[in-house]
Amino acid sequence: MVTGFGNEKLRLGSYKLMLDGAGGGGSAAMREAYPGKPGEFGILYHTREELDRLVLNGHRAGYQVGIHAIGDRAVEMTLKSYAKALAQFPRQDCRHRIEHCGFLDGPLMAQMKEMGVVAALGLPFLYELGDSYIKVFGRERLQCVYPLRSLLERGIVAGLSSDAPVIDPNPLTGIYFAVTRKTPTGETIAPHEAVSVRQAIRAYTLHGAYASFEENIKGSLEPGKLADLVVLSEDILKIPPERILGLRVDLTMVEGVVEYERNA
Structure with missing residues (x-):
């Protein structure tokens, strides 16, 4: 059994791995030390060698691999492991994913585009926990956090998710934040990454369906689809x-x- 086994109501999804911690808790694996905390870069649950091995095992078995990576250091490690797996065992249309995909720069997004990696952004995290992100990182470091607009402009498939039950699964929360980039207290985070309501809905629906290999039956209202x-x-x-x-x-x-x- 590999990714896709099952039917419309119950199916096997991605091979999930946890690589780093959480942004608001100060444990996401970052390239630069946390502000005011020299030497603290977050945590990694796997060494590079362990991650390479685990990714290759899932990739060779035919799974879609999804890795929890919030910090840019974790995202970079994830992409390197995906690249190694693809080089050793080429596969078409893997749609490997980065879950959360919190901190990104241009070069990381370019690698995602080249390999067809899907971003599964947890924007409701920033709605509910955004104030803690500001406290932990400061506003300057948050200019590249959950960059939905930048991902879409580069042609990268970016689906929105909630990570329930950690965060309220209500998609309206994610749509609201995607459009306004505002927390419940009115704080604004990286407003240049805001998108239109239509783009946010598309990220939740059609992009979400693509991320799970279900775009032929879900994600839009068309003849022949559910x-x-x-x-x-x-x-x-x-x-x-x-x-x-x-x-x-x-x-x-x-x-x-x-x-x-x-x-x-």
């Missing part, structure tokens, strides 16, 4: 971004069958 959809209380494309969090789900449909109706 009719999985929600109906919101207002048109999310027409209301001011500040009202997104107040939207309610009026109806949920799964495979064309109404499974939830708020006023029923």
